[in-house]
Each structure stands twice: as structure tokens, then as C-alpha cells.
Amino acid sequence: MxxxxxxxxxxxxxxxxxxxxxxxxxxxxxxxxxxxRDSKVPDGPALVFPAAAWAAFVDGIK
Incomplete structure (x- = not known):
């Protein structure tokens, strides 16, 4: 990790x-x-993705 x-x-x-x-x-x-991250919990955990994986996810939901 x-x-x-x-x-x-x-x-x-x-x-x-x-x-x-x-x-x-x-x-x-x-x-x-x-x-x-969740905007309601700014001090909470965040998920971190490789930029290419995030771009593919966003393109997939458009």
C-alpha cells in the first residue's frame, strides 16, 4: 500500500x-x-486512483 x-x-x-x-x-x-473524497467529510479518507483509470471511469459514465 x-x-x-x-x-x-x-x-x-x-x-x-x-x-x-x-x-x-x-x-x-x-x-x-x-x-x-466525500465533500461532507473533508478530513475523512480519500480514494486515490491512477489518472488514466480515473479518466476511463469518467469517460465511461458520461
Whole structure:
């Protein structure tokens, strides 16, 4: 298992998020690994994917 330091990551909330918060996720862009977390629990765990795998996932759900 690899530990990734996410301390200074610039997170971006989903564009589908609304003003009330809702069920959203946040991602960090322009990295070789893409961390993904629940926006309601910013200090909680994050899943980290290789950028190519995340891109394939996003393309698959479009």
C-alpha cells in the first residue's frame, strides 16, 4: 500500500453540486494520481486512483 500526502492538495467540488451541499465528491486535478473524497467529510479518507483509470471511469459514465 502506498501513502499519499494530501495536505496541500487543491480540491475541486463536482460541478453537479448544489448550494445546499448535497451528496458530492471532490477531486484534485492535474496530478499523476487522482484523489477523490466525500465533500461532507473533508478530513475523512480519500480514494486515490491512477489518472488514466480515473479518466476511463469518467469517460465511461458520461
Amino acid at each position: 502506498r501513502v499519499v500526502d494530501l495536505t496541500d492538495i487543491a480540491w475541486r467540488k463536482s460541478s453537479y453540486s448544489n448550494q445546499d451541499g448535497g451528496n458530492c465528491l471532490e477531486v484534485a486535478d492535474d496530478l499523476p494520481l487522482v484523489p477523490v
